[in-house]
Amino acid sequence: MAVVSTWNKIYRTLASVRTGIILLLVTVLFSAVGTVILQRPTTDAEEIQRSYSPTTLMWLDRLGLTDIYHTWYFLTLLGLVSLSIIFVSIDRWPNAWRFYARPYRRTEPHFRASLPLKATIPVADAAKALEATERAFRKHGMPVERIVDSEEVSIYSEKHRFSVFAVYVVHASLLLIFMGGIIDGLVGYRGFMQVLKGESANKITLRGTDGSSKPREIPFSVRCDNVGMETYENGAPKKYWSDLVIVDNGREARKKHIIVNDPMTYRGVKLYQASMGESGKMDKVELVAARGLEDLNGKRIWVGLNETAAIDDNYSVRVLRFIPEYYVQDGEVFQKSENLVDPAFQLALVDKSGAETRMWLIPRKANVTLEETPYRFAASDIKMAKYTGLEVSYQPGEWAVWAGVVLMALGLGIVFYMVHMRLWAVVVQDPANGQVLWIGGACNRNRDKFEQKFKAIVEEIGTEVGPPASGKKSGRELAHV
Amino acid sequence: MSRARAEQQPVAGGNMLLVSVALGMAFLLIWALLNVAKAHTGPIYGESNMLFVSLIFYAGAGALYMGFGVTGIERYVKFASIATAIGFLANTAAAGHRWYIAGRPPFSNMYEMLLSFVWTVALLTLIAEKGYGVKIIGSITMPISVVSVILMQLMPSDVRPLVPALQSTWLHVHVSLAMLSYAACAVSFALAMMFLIQDDMKTETFQVLTAISMAVVYISIVATRFRSGGLAVIGWDFNEKSEIFVAQGQRLFAIVPDLGWIFVLVLLSTVIPIALYFVARFRNDENFYVYANRGMFLTILLQAMALIVFVLRVQNGAYPSAEVQGLFRSALPASPFLLSGMVGSIFAGLLFLLMLWRREGLQKMLPSADNLDQVTYKTIGIAFPLLTLMIATGAYWANQAWGSYWSWDPKETWAAITWLVYAGYLHMRITRGWRGRRAAYFAILGFAVVIFTFFGVTYLLPGLHAYS
Numbered sequence: 010m011a012v013v014s015t016w017n018k019i020y021r022t023l024a025s026v027r028t029g030i031i032l033l034l035v036t037v038l039f040s041a042v043g044t045v046i047l048q049r050p051t052t053d054a055e056e057i058q059r060s061y062s063p064t065t066l067m068w069l070d071r072l073g074l075t076d077i078y079h080t081w082y083f084l085t086l087l088g089l090v091s092l093s094i095i096f097v098s099i100d101r102w103p104n105a106w107r108f109y110a111r112p113y114r115r116t117e118p119h120f121r122a123s124l125p126l127k128a129t130i131p132v133a134d135a136a137k138a139l140e141a142t143e144r145a146f147r148k149h150g151m152p153v154e155r156i157v158d159s160e161e162v163s164i165y166s167e168k169h170r171f172s173v174f175a176v177y178v179v180h181a182s183l184l185l186i187f188m189g190g191i192i193d194g195l196v197g198y199r200g201f202m203q204v205l206k207g208e209s210a211n212k213i214t215l216r217g218t219d220g221s222s223k224p225r226e227i228p229f230s231v232r233c234d235n236v237g238m239e240t241y242e243n244g245a246p247k248k249y250w251s252d253l254v255i256v257d258n259g260r261e262a263r264k265k266h267i268i269v270n271d272p273m274t275y276r277g278v279k280l281y282q283a284s285m286g287e288s289g290k291m292d293k294v295e296l297v298a299a300r301g302l303e304d305l306n307g308k309r310i311w312v313g314l315n316e317t318a319a320i321d322d323n324y325s326v327r328v329l330r331f332i333p334e335y336y337v338q339d340g341e342v343f344q345k346s347e348n349l350v351d352p353a354f355q356l357a358l359v360d361k362s363g364a365e366t367r368m369w370l371i372p373r374k375a376n377v378t379l380e381e382t383p384y385r386f387a388a389s390d391i392k393m394a395k396y397t398g399l400e401v402s403y404q405p406g407e408w409a410v411w412a413g414v415v416l417m418a419l420g421l422g423i424v425f426y427m428v429h430m431r432l433w434a435v436v437v438q439d440p441a442n443g444q445v446l447w448i449g450g451a452c453n454r455n456r457d458k459f460e461q462k463f464k465a466i467v468e469e470i471g472t473e474v475g476p477p478a479s480g481k482k483s484g485r486e487l488a489h490v
Numbered sequence: 491m492s493r494a495r496a497e498q499q500p501v502a503g504g505n506m507l508l509v510s511v512a513l514g515m516a517f518l519l520i521w522a523l524l525n526v527a528k529a530h531t532g533p534i535y536g537e538s539n540m541l542f543v544s545l546i547f548y549a550g551a552g553a554l555y556m557g558f559g560v561t562g563i564e565r566y567v568k569f570a571s572i573a574t575a576i577g578f579l580a581n582t583a584a585a586g587h588r589w590y591i592a593g594r595p596p597f598s599n600m601y602e603m604l605l606s607f608v609w610t611v612a613l614l615t616l617i618a619e620k621g622y623g624v625k626i627i628g629s630i631t632m633p634i635s636v637v638s639v640i641l642m643q644l645m646p647s648d649v650r651p652l653v654p655a656l657q658s659t660w661l662h663v664h665v666s667l668a669m670l671s672y673a674a675c676a677v678s679f680a681l682a683m684m685f686l687i688q689d690d691m692k693t694e695t696f697q698v699l700t701a702i703s704m705a706v707v708y709i710s711i712v713a714t715r716f717r718s719g720g721l722a723v724i725g726w727d728f729n730e731k732s733e734i735f736v737a738q739g740q741r742l743f744a745i746v747p748d749l750g751w752i753f754v755l756v757l758l759s760t761v762i763p764i765a766l767y768f769v770a771r772f773r774n775d776e777n778f779y780v781y782a783n784r785g786m787f788l789t790i791l792l793q794a795m796a797l798i799v800f801v802l803r804v805q806n807g808a809y810p811s812a813e814v815q816g817l818f819r820s821a822l823p824a825s826p827f828l829l830s831g832m833v834g835s836i837f838a839g840l841l842f843l844l845m846l847w848r849r850e851g852l853q854k855m856l857p858s859a860d861n862l863d864q865v866t867y868k869t870i871g872i873a874f875p876l877l878t879l880m881i882a883t884g885a886y887w888a889n890q891a892w893g894s895y896w897s898w899d900p901k902e903t904w905a906a907i908t909w910l911v912y913a914g915y916l917h918m919r920i921t922r923g924w925r926g927r928r929a930a931y932f933a934i935l936g937f938a939v940v941i942f943t944f945f946g947v948t949y950l951l952p953g954l955h956a957y958s
Contacts, residue, residue: 026921033914037907044900044947051897078898190896199894241651249654269654270891281893282654402893410895414882421875457864 023089024096032090039086043077050076050216091187094180102177109173114156114165116433116449126460127449128467132474135436138446139164141473142434145466151432163435172427172453178420185413192406199402200225202280204233205288206395209256213401227278227401229257236285236397249282251397277405284398289347290314291331294354295390296370298326302377302385309389320384323361330355335371342369349393358382429453432466446474507557508569515550515573519543537591538647540584541605545639547577548612552632559629560848562855567625571616574628577635578612585609592649597665600826601645606666608635608642610673618677622865626856630680630841637833644823646731660887667883671876672940675912678869679937681862682930687845687852688859689927694779697786698767700842701760704789707831708757710946712750715828717812721749723804723828725811726821733824736813744809744818749800756796759789783846790839797832827949863926866933867919874912881905904943911936 022028046069047057061069073080113120121127132138142164143153151166200213209232215223232254239248248268255263255275265273272281291314298320299307310326312318317327334345335353342353351373357365368380376387430452439445448467452459522542526534533539554570557563585605588596596602615631618624686696715722722743725734734742763785770778804825808817822829845852856862884902885895896902915932918924924932 026917030914030917033910033917037910040898040903040907043898044903048898051899243651245651246653247651248657270658272890272893279893281891283892400893404889404895407889407895411886414885417878418875418882421878425871425875 020096020100023093024100026097029090029093029097032086032093036086036090039077039083042074046074046077048076048078050079087187091184094184098177098180105173105177109170112165112167112170113431114154114433115158115163116435116447121435121437121447121449124449124451126451126463127447128463129439129442129445129447130467130471130474131442132436132444132446134474135162135444135446138436138470138474139434141470142446142448145469145473146432146434148469149462149466151430161435161437163433166430166432166434168430169427170429172423172429175420175423175427179417179424182413182416182420185409185416189406189409189411189413192409193404197402197404197406198225199400199404201283202231202399202401203288203396204231204253204399205290206233206236206292206397208233227403228276229255229262229278231280231399232256233397236395238285249285251282251285251399253280253397253399278401278403281400281402282397283400286396286398287349287393288396289333289349290394291328291333292392292394294328294331294388294392296326296356297387297389298384299377299387300384307387317359324384325359326384326386327357327359327365328354329357329367349391352388352391354388356386358384425454428455428459430459430462432463446470507554507561507566511550511553511557511569514553515546518546522546535583535587537584537587540580540587541639541642544577544580544584544608544612545636547573547580548608548632548635548639551577551628552636555626555628555632556844558855559626559844559852562851564625567619567628570628570632571619574612574615574632578609578616581605581609581612588649594652595662595666597662598652599645599650601642601647603665603669604638604642604645606669607673608638610669611635611638611676614673614677622868624681624684624857624862624865626684626852627677627680633837637837641826641829641833644821644829645826646823648731658887658890660883660890664880664883664887667876667880671873671880672944674869674873674876675908675937675940678866678873678933681866681869682933682937684856685859685862685866685930686927687849688856688862689930691927693846693849694767694770694782696842696845697779697782698764700838701763701767701782701786701789703838704793704835705757705760705764707835708753708760710949711828711831712753712757714949715743716750716754717743717745719750720745720747720809721753721800722746722812723809723820724824725818726824728819728821731823734818742811742814742818744811744820746803746807746809746820749803752796752799756789756792759785759792763789786839786842786846790836790843793832793836793839797836800828800832827945830945859926863929866930870912870915870933870936874909874916877905877909877912881909901943901947904939904947908936908939908943911939 047060049057057066057075066075069075073082077083130138139155139162143155146153146164146166151168154165154167156163156165198213198215200215202210202213204210209230211230212224212226215225234252234254236251238246238250241247250266250268252266253264253273254261255273257275263273263275267273267280267282269282272279274280293311293313296310296312296318297307298310299305308320310318310320312326312328314328314331317325319325330342330353332342332344332353334348334350335342336345337343342355345351352371354370354372355367356370356378357367359365366380366382368378368382368386370376370378370386370388372388378386431450433447433449435447436444437447448463448470450459450463522539526539551570551573554566554573558566558570585596588602588605596605611631612635615628618627711721722745725742725744726732727734736742763782766778766782766785770776770782801822804820805822807820809820810816811818857865881902884905888897888902889895911932915929915936918932919929
């Protein structure tokens with residue numbers, strides 16, 4: 010028994026509007042906190058280090074404030090909000106359904122007495138009065154339904170009964186959006202992928218919520234056939250583009266030329282053009298092959314990494330290694346970084362027999378190879394290999410989010426612009442005034458506009474029908490200043 | 491509770507203002523026409539000329555609306571409406587011309603945003619006046635339009651090509667929805683304020699709330715820009731016509747000496763009326779309310795003086811920077827937020843003074859409190875779906891451009907908070923039956939959040955939304 014009543018208490022609390030408002034306020038508060046404190050997923054780790062003292066940062070991290078939107082308490086809060094919406098809807102649904110399914114067509118005396126918006130017009134001819142009523146109702150856009158039974162004839166008019174569900178539509182749409190977000194949170198992923206021109210990749214780097222990065226495989230490969238950028242005259246970027254090919258299980262499944270704002274989708278995974286740049290890898294270098302130090306008319310040759318280019322019938326040159334920034338240790342050459350700051354090329358002069366003479370060319374130190382070889386080399390230009398920067402995301406819950414948005418737009422339209430209006434008319438015997446036509450109206454929104462409509466209808470009926478005693482208007486004031 | 495309509499005032503006094511405003515406008519128009527003919531600054535229907543025409547008509551309309559506010563003569567409203575409508579047509583021509591030249595709707599930088607904003611405000615003024623009968627709204631919206639157009643003259647107005655992320659139809663849809671919804675929220679705010687006037691909220695309460703709003707503006711300025719007595723302003727590159735950046739996303743600040751102290755002084759002057767208000771309440775001494783009002787005069791005066799000093803020193807100065815060696819030039823276009831904050835604060839002060847002097851007259855000509863309450867609700871009924879669509883289209887665009895429909899970016903988050911606050915208003919009204927005062931407070935709170943979302947997030951918080 011105790012369990013049942015506790016459950017009842019929980020249910021009652023969550024289903025109350027007051028709880029809903031409180032939860033709303035707490036959500037607002039926590040969300041605001043997340044905008045004022047730097048959040049790890051969207052801020053550089055260094056910037057966070059710089060902005061807070063170590064102790065402050067430690068406490069912020071411990072309390073989860075540096076990634077508040079993914080903490081257990083924020084997610085619980087959103088869960089409670091969803092529950093509250095669900096419970097309040099369940100709580101009120103039976104009444105709403107009953108109201109919708111069983112319209113109150115025939116009026117009873119106590120209803121007629123207590124309805125706030127009503128009017129009575131003394132009439133001589135009941136049938137004529139009802140006809141006039143029907144005309145007036147129709148003229149104002151309200152449908153007409155005659156209800157005939159053994160005791161009386163009455164008229165019932167109703168429009169937009171569906172609007173009683175408006176609130177449920179809006180709340181359901183909110184839940185749909187949340188559901189989409191939850192699905193994406195649990196199953197979806199987002200990451201970054203750099204693909205060099207001409208190469209393929211099938212791994213993305215996930216951005217962990219604590220700023221760390223983890224690799225993750227995607228179910229197919231992406232090959233970048235070409236990548237480029239267009240600029241405006243003033244140098245500002247105009248367009249980033251890539252030609253991508255999806256290779257799935259060995260076959261080319263799809264091709265697309267993508268640009269920013271126009272991604273490519275394959276099996277639910279979206280590939281967005283985020284950026285492009287030059288990698289630390291060499292595409293081609295332009296070497297000048299000279300016969301000696303005094304030869305000013307050296308031959309210009311473009312050659313790529315691990316490629317051999319012929320200089321003349323006897324000799325060719327091959328690029329063995331390329332290091333964008335080098336350093337020497339223990340007589341060996343190593344790569345210091347990917348930045349094109351201080352490059353080093355290991356070249357090989359290959360003669361007809363295939364014999365190689367290896368040499369190093371370090372342009373910043375001395376832009377000519379120092380070994381005494383038939384040809385000496387200098388570097389005159391270099392093209393770095395471009396890469397395309399792709400943002401990759403898998404968001405299976407997305408459809409729920411957009412469906413929810415559309416549903417919400419519909420729901421809000423119903424809430425604000427679809428008013429449930431009802432009119433009743435019946436001829437009754439009033440002890441004081443004899444036979445009168447009783448007219449009543451009710452609406453669920455925009456009362457003042459409906460009251461004006463009601464007043465106009467009553468006036469029309471009054472002038473068409475009854476005796477010149479212009480009809481007593483009882484109930485509350487009909488006119489609004 | 492409805493109040494009696496204004497009695498007919500003698501019409502003789504009414505003509506003076508009409509004639510002077512008409513003469514003033516005619517003079518400016520002819521002068522502008524001569525200038526255009528002489529200097530051949532583009533075709534008559536060109537953007538800058540049409541903008542100037544709309545400025546003249548909005549200014550005339552504003553003067554007439556304010557005249558109506560002060561005297562209650564209904565004739566002014568008739569002419570003010572006509573002036574607003576003509577200004578709106580000229581504004582439409584200006585926006586249309588810009589659209590034609592740029593090849594896209596005017597939404598991509600501050601200048602264009604202000605252009606669209608002023609257009610929307612004029613439209614809403616006409617709707618509120620004709621559709622809902624709130625005639626006085628022009629006295630608030632027209633001065634705002636005039637100030638915005640003046641502010642626009644400071645912005646770089648050349649048509650710049652768009653960076654890749656902004657090249658999307660969804661941009662236009664999202665931004666127009668943002669403009670419309672913020673404008674609707676602004677109108678609901680004005681209506682809620684008018685409700686409080688009609689609902690007999692005490693003048694002293696208005697005074698302290700205005701003083702607190704002013705103090706908030708100056709606290710934000712001083713807290714973020716005070717540097718050892720000077721005021722930090724963003725440096726301006728006259729060649730590029732843009733702000734100077736030291737690094738990706740980091741602007742260069744030049745420090746104008748001694749200006750910081752002036753702003754601290756102004757800040758203190760806004761605090762004094764607040765303090766006097768509390769002294770009056772604590773001691774139950776009405777005299778202090780009078781002193782507080784005098785304090786309001788003083789602070790408005792000081793703010794105007796500070797604005798003049800700011801404009802003079804910043805317009806074309808060269809000042810040192812803390813981060814980089816050398817002198818850097820400053821210019822007004824680099825500080826749109828500071829300028830808007832200062833001008834807005836003075837404007838709020840002037841509106842308070844209008845209320846102080848003419849409360850009874852105002853109360854006679856405004857619609858009834860009940861009516862205002864209803865119209866506020868209806869306006870929010872327009873604003874809320876627009877806000878919803880704004881957020882939705884923003885999410886869709888973000889998804890297309892950056893791969894995620896919701897990344898808890900500060901601007902996104904604050905837009906959601908704004909939405910939640912207005913949802914709160916609707917809940918309280920519909921399910922709890924909150925009307926009147928409480929609903930008005932909620933509507934005002936909602937607009938404060940809108941202001942923060944629009945200005946505060948861009949100005950005070952970092953994020954992806956750095957475009958506007």
